Amino acid sequence: MTAPQVTLATAHEHGLTTDEFAQIETILGRTPTFEELGVFSVMWSEHCSYKSSRVHLKTLPTTGPRVLQGPGENAGALDVGDGVAVVFKIESHNHPSFVEPFQGAATGVGGILRDIFTMGARPIANLNSLHFGRPEHARTPFLVRGVVAGIGHYGNCIGVPTVGGEVHFDPGYDHNILVNAFTLGVVASDRIFRAAADGPGNSVLYVGSKTGRDGIHGASLLASAEFDAESETKRPTVQVGDPFTEKLLLEACLELMSPAYSEHLVGIQDMGAAGLTSSSTEMASRSGTGIDLDLSRVPLRERVVTPYEMLLSESQERMLLVVHRGSEEIVQELFRKWDLDAEVIGTVTDSQRLRATFEGRLVVDIPIDPLTDGAPALNRPAAEAAEQETPRLVLADLPEPVDYGEALLQLLASPNLCSREWVYRQYDAYVGGGTIVRPGSDAAVVRLPGTEKAIAISVDSMARFCAIDPYVGMVSAVAESARNLAASGAEPIGVTNCLNFGNPEKPEVMWQFQQAVQGLHDACVAFGTPVVSGNVSFYNETEGSSIPPSPVIGMVGLLEDASQHVTQWFKGDGDAIVLLGRNHEELGGSEYVATAHHQVRGTLPWIDLDVERRLIDVLRAGAREGLLRSAHDVSAGGLAIALAECCITSESSARHGARIDLEDGLRPDALLFGESHGRAVVSARRRHLTRLRELADRAEVPIAVIGEVRGQRLEIGELVALGVDEMHTRWSEAFAGLLGEE
Numbered sequence: 001m002t003a004p005q006v007t008l009a010t011a012h013e014h015g016l017t018t019d020e021f022a023q024i025e026t027i028l029g030r031t032p033t034f035e036e037l038g039v040f041s042v043m044w045s046e047h048c049s050y051k052s053s054r055v056h057l058k059t060l061p062t063t064g065p066r067v068l069q070g071p072g073e074n075a076g077a078l079d080v081g082d083g084v085a086v087v088f089k090i091e092s093h094n095h096p097s098f099v100e101p102f103q104g105a106a107t108g109v110g111g112i113l114r115d116i117f118t119m120g121a122r123p124i125a126n127l128n129s130l131h132f133g134r135p136e137h138a139r140t141p142f143l144v145r146g147v148v149a150g151i152g153h154y155g156n157c158i159g160v161p162t163v164g165g166e167v168h169f170d171p172g173y174d175h176n177i178l179v180n181a182f183t184l185g186v187v188a189s190d191r192i193f194r195a196a197a198d199g200p201g202n203s204v205l206y207v208g209s210k211t212g213r214d215g216i217h218g219a220s221l222l223a224s225a226e227f228d229a230e231s232e233t234k235r236p237t238v239q240v241g242d243p244f245t246e247k248l249l250l251e252a253c254l255e256l257m258s259p260a261y262s263e264h265l266v267g268i269q270d271m272g273a274a275g276l277t278s279s280s281t282e283m284a285s286r287s288g289t290g291i292d293l294d295l296s297r298v299p300l301r302e303r304v305v306t307p308y309e310m311l312l313s314e315s316q317e318r319m320l321l322v323v324h325r326g327s328e329e330i331v332q333e334l335f336r337k338w339d340l341d342a343e344v345i346g347t348v349t350d351s352q353r354l355r356a357t358f359e360g361r362l363v364v365d366i367p368i369d370p371l372t373d374g375a376p377a378l379n380r381p382a383a384e385a386a387e388q389e390t391p392r393l394v395l396a397d398l399p400e401p402v403d404y405g406e407a408l409l410q411l412l413a414s415p416n417l418c419s420r421e422w423v424y425r426q427y428d429a430y431v432g433g434g435t436i437v438r439p440g441s442d443a444a445v446v447r448l449p450g451t452e453k454a455i456a457i458s459v460d461s462m463a464r465f466c467a468i469d470p471y472v473g474m475v476s477a478v479a480e481s482a483r484n485l486a487a488s489g490a491e492p493i494g495v496t497n498c499l500n501f502g503n504p505e506k507p508e509v510m511w512q513f514q515q516a517v518q519g520l521h522d523a524c525v526a527f528g529t530p531v532v533s534g535n536v537s538f539y540n541e542t543e544g545s546s547i548p549p550s551p552v553i554g555m556v557g558l559l560e561d562a563s564q565h566v567t568q569w570f571k572g573d574g575d576a577i578v579l580l581g582r583n584h585e586e587l588g589g590s591e592y593v594a595t596a597h598h599q600v601r602g603t604l605p606w607i608d609l610d611v612e613r614r615l616i617d618v619l620r621a622g623a624r625e626g627l628l629r630s631a632h633d634v635s636a637g638g639l640a641i642a643l644a645e646c647c648i649t650s651e652s653s654a655r656h657g658a659r660i661d662l663e664d665g666l667r668p669d670a671l672l673f674g675e676s677h678g679r680a681v682v683s684a685r686r687r688h689l690t691r692l693r694e695l696a697d698r699a700e701v702p703i704a705v706i707g708e709v710r711g712q713r714l715e716i717g718e719l720v721a722l723g724v725d726e727m728h729t730r731w732s733e734a735f736a737g738l739l740g741e742e
Contacts, residue, residue, distance in 0.1 A: 003034035003308065003363075010034075014041035020376065027370050035308045035356065035363040039371065042274035042312055043281060046538050049375040052504035053536045056517045064530040066493055068192060072286075074115040074270060076532025078494045079189050080558050082451050087121035087192070088184040090129070090459070090498045090554040092537035097179035100238040101146025106154040107241040108181040110316055113160065114270035117250050118319065120193040120257045121185030124434055125446045126155050126427075127459045128165040128181050129498070129552045133174030135415050135738035140169075143177055144739060151181070152426040157243035158250070161435050162427035164444035165459055169415040169738075172467070175542035180498040180535075182459055182554045186449060193257055196267035197283035197291060197322045197348050204280070204291060204346035205328065207335050208249050208318035211276075212301035214240045216312050245317045245340075252338040253319060261334060264327035266348075271318040277311045279320040280346070281354050285372035290351035295358040299341040307358040322348060385508035393588050393602025400669050404719040407596060408640050409730050411673070414595045417637050418734035440649055441567045442484040442633055443557065454562035456490035459554045465589050465604055467548040470512040472604045474519030474551050479612045479677060481555035482527050483633035486616040487680055489566045489623030490557025492527055495520075497534040497553055502546025504538045512549040520551065526609035527616075529555060566623045568632035569649045570656040570683050570709045575629050577646075577658055577707040578689070580696060581615055581679030583639065585670040591637050592673035611678040614699040619680060621695050627688040634679035640672035640716065642681050647714050648728040655724045660707035660716045668719055683709055 004010065011021035014037055024032055024040050032040065042048055050057065062070040068085055069077035075089035093108025109126060116123045128151055133140050155162045160183070197204070256265055267287070269279040276298070284291045295307045301315070323331050328344050335342035349355075354371065356364035401407035411417055424439035436454055437445035443458040460481040466473030482492045497520060502509040524531055540547040559565055570577075587593050588602025622628045634642045639662075648655055662671060684692055689705065696703035712724045 006031055006034055006037050011037060014038065015045060016041055020044060027367065033363055035311060036366055038308050038312050039277050039364055039366060042277055043371040044375050048274050048278055050536055051376045051378050052380055052538060053513065054377050055379050056514055059517065060521050060531045061524050062530050062532065064528065067530050067532055068189060070530065070532045071534065073194055074118045076494065076496060077119065077192055078532060078556065080448065080453065083189050084448055084451060085187050085189040085192060086184055086455055086556060087116050087119045087187055088182065088496055088554065088556055089115050089533040090180055090182040090496045090552065091115065091535045092498050092500060093179050093181060094177065094500065094537055094540055096238040097147055098143070098177050101143050102150040103238050103240055105147040105150030105179050107239040107316055108179055109151055109154040110241045110243065110246050111270070111272050112181045112183045113158065113246065114272065114319070116183045116185040117253055118195070118268050118270045119187065120191050121187035122254060123160045123183050123185040124432060125184045125444065125457060126160050126162040126182065127444065127457055127554065129178070129459045129461055130165065131168045131170065131173045131178035131463065131550060133169065133177065134171050135169055137174050141739040147179055148423050148426055154241055154243045156428045158247045159431050161429050161431045162424070163429050163435055163446060164439050164457060166461065167420055167423055168461070168463060170463065170548060172548040175545065176540045176547050178500050178540065178547070178550055180552050182496070184455065184457060184556065191257065193265065193268055195269035195283050195286060197287045197289050198266050200289060200348050200350040201325050202266055202322050202348045203325060203328050203344050204293065204348065205321040205323055205331060205342055206298060206318065206345045207321055207342045208340055209242065209245050209315060210299040210301040210341060211305060211310055211313050212315045213305065213309055213313060214315055216309055216314065239314050239316050241316045248338045248340055249317050249319065252335050252340055256331065256334055264323050264331055266322040266324060268319060268321050271320055273314060275312060275314045276320065281368055281371045283320065283322065284354065284368050288352065290349040290353045290368060291346055292349055293346040293356040295356055297343050297345045299343055307356065307363045311356065380504055380510045381507045382510035382514050383507040384511050393593065395587065395667060395670065398597060401596065404668065404672065405722050408644060408720055408722065409727065411592060411595055411637050411641055412644060412727055412731040413734035414591065415738055416591055417641060419732045420735065421732060422735040436562060436565055437488065437567055440651065441488065443488040443490070445488055445565045447562055452561055454559040454565060456485045456488045456557040456559060457554070458484035459552065460484065461550055461552040463548045463550040464594065464600060466516065466551065467600060468589050469604050470515040470549045471519040472607065474516040475523045475607055476677065477551060477553045478520065478523035478527065479607060479609065480633065480635050481553045482612065482616055483680060485555060485557030486619040487566065487568065487631040487633050488557070489564050489620065490559045491620055492529050492555055492557045492616070494556050495524055495529045495531045495553060497531060497551060498537065499534070500537045500540055500547065500550040500552065502541040509546060516549060516551045523609060526613060564623050564626070566628050566631045568646060569630055570646050570658065571629040573656065573709050575683040575709040576686055576689055576705050577660065577709060578682050578684060578692065579679065579704050579706045580618060580682060580701055582702045583666060583671055584674065584676040585666045586674045586676050587670050590673060590675045592669065605676045607677045614701050615678050615680060618695050618699050618701050622682065622692055625691065627684055627692050629683045629685065631680055631682045634681060635675060638673040638675050640720065643716065644714055644727055646681060647724050648731055655728065656709050657711040657713040657724050658707050659710045662706060662717055672716065672719065
């Protein structure tokens with residue numbers, strides 16, 4: 001089959017600009033072959049090159065005493081003591097999941113799992129962050145069902161528990177949903193493997209599934225362009241996953257990285273976005289070497305696959321290995337034992353070039369550097385949009401609820417606050433036996449195998465806040481993640497991020513992005529939580545309409561003693577209910593205003609990172625000393641929602657009510673539903689109150705006993721008197737109703 005002729009029009013079809021095509025011709029000193037054009041197009045795509053974001057991401061804090069691996073590898077790694085490291089990352093699979101929700105979400109899970117076990121770590125926890133359009137939008141129920149089914153299918157089949165996450169609904173995602181997948185794994189701290197191609201003369205092995213045409217220009221270019229009215233026709237570019245093959249690949253790779261075999265291995269990398277092209281060039285780039293590939297030796301699923309398709313295919317469940325010369329047969333035999341292909345397809349060279357032949361014909365000959373470190377890096381114009389100015393919210397003009405109890409019930413049943421059990425009951429949260437706290441509390445908690453320790457994990461975003469102020473919204477998301485971990489008893493130790501934005505060619509989008517990155521920097525510095533991995537997803541836009549700026553934070557925390565973990569629900573009658581932190585009269589950007597008054601407006605709640613840090617210290621100390629029977633941060637929906645959740649979210653049927661008395665002086669709806677930061681609701685036995693007050697006073701954190709766990713009703717002053725069962729019913733049944741189910 002003859003390859004098409006390369007012209008400027010062909011380059012444009014590949015997403016390259018006129019200037020970029022001219023730059024390619026200068027680099028090569030000639031017109032590229034069709035295969036070379038494909039290589040440049042994927043490696044210079046937004047998804048692979050980070051060309052619009054690299055200059056800004058370099059400002060993030062990425063080092064610290066626990067950091068064993070920061071950004072630049074397949075995932076980040078932190079030392080958690082006792083010779084153990086945790087490896088984690090979050091990635092987007094937004095565009096593929098909108099086009100084909102089941103396979104898009106499933107392969108998003110598969111891809112992030114490979115990023116983790118490529119480092120030598122055994123995955124022990126999956127989480128996700130999902131953003132959908134209005135529940136009443138015609139396509140939303142289909143997308144929700146497909147995405148949740150895809151996530152559950154892949155994770156359940158491969159045997160990695162899905163232990164937490166979040167789901168948001170907003171009209172801004174009607175035509176461009178967000179599916180972000182997080183995985184954490186565990187490895188010995190001295191046995192982390194990296195994606196290197198050291199040693200000219202060493203062999204390059206292809207292992208795993210055979211290559212097909214699925215996924216060509218999938219994650220790489222599909223994620224580097226806006227959607228349009230024809231986007232659903234791009235279904236063939238979405239990869240197809242096979243979790244059973246991935247399970248075999250996981251076990252084979254981990255066996256190869258065990259002490260019995262690891263002497264044979266030089267480097268390993270997942271064939272993710274851009275497939276064979278990205279894995280080979282990135283491995284060579286990290287080592288300052290080159291790679292020669294013989295595409296005739298690539299295992300194929302179909303009889304005829306062109307060299308172009310082999311280089312760009314994103315077929316799933318594949319890895320690229322570099323092994324020491326002479327070790328080929330040993331490694332191949334290991335993978336054959338697991339019923340997986342393992343073929344020698346190339347050699348490491350000292351040429352610093354990617355060269356690929358097919359049936360003896362040279363089809364690619366490109367210097368490595370322009371494909372990786374030397375790829376275009378843009379400092380795009382950024383400017384705040386005129387309409388970005390926050391609409392004012394005047395409390396005096398906002399009518400108060402006629403019935404505060406009914407207002408609370410409406411919030412509990414609202415799309416962004418109702419129970420997510422419909423989602424997470426489709427996930428196996430306990431497979432592997434390491435889950436301590438499943439979905440439904442502030443953070444997931446999983447045991448660290450072989451130790452007394454546990455890891456707490458939280459995934460958070462605050463797109464509603466970011467739509468008003470991306471800097472404050474980003475800081476708020478990091479602070480909420482840190483509070484969630486601390487409320488679970490853990491010390492926040494590190495961050496991964498998935499930065500979801502619209503078209504970076506628009507100055508207002510770049511302004512949002514820059515503001516969010518600055519907020520991420522400032523918050524992570526304040527909390528001492530380095531950013532060790534992450535992902536940028538641009539072009540989340542359809543026919544010119546962008547999603548709200550939607551940065552997602554995945555934060556990891558450490559409990560030195562797993563038995564000291566804390567959950568959010570009340571435990572027993574007679575316990576004192578304590579508010580840590582101070583209420584403020586703030587309703588800007590709140591779920592209450594969005595739900596009850598259909599407005600996203602107002603000045604966002606005041607946030608002080610020093611206050612947040614001191615609150616975290618008190619929560620951690622209280623958990624460590626066994627003072628806290630429960631702890632729950634106050635966030636979306638405000639204090640009333642936090643109290644209601646403490647009553648109704650128990651894993652058992654033994655739910656508890658509460659009698660609450662709050663101070664006067666604040667407008668009631670702001671007091672109940674305002675989302676002021678720096679607050680948590682905890683419960684404690686009466687005999688522990690003196691010590692808890694000592695901890696709070698020492699940290700200068702306001703503390704007040706506001707009530708008692710009692711009976712089967714939530715009573716808040718004279719404003720609210722609701723039965724626990726009534727609240728639970730409205731809260732627990734709402735999600736299915738949003739999807740039109742009984």
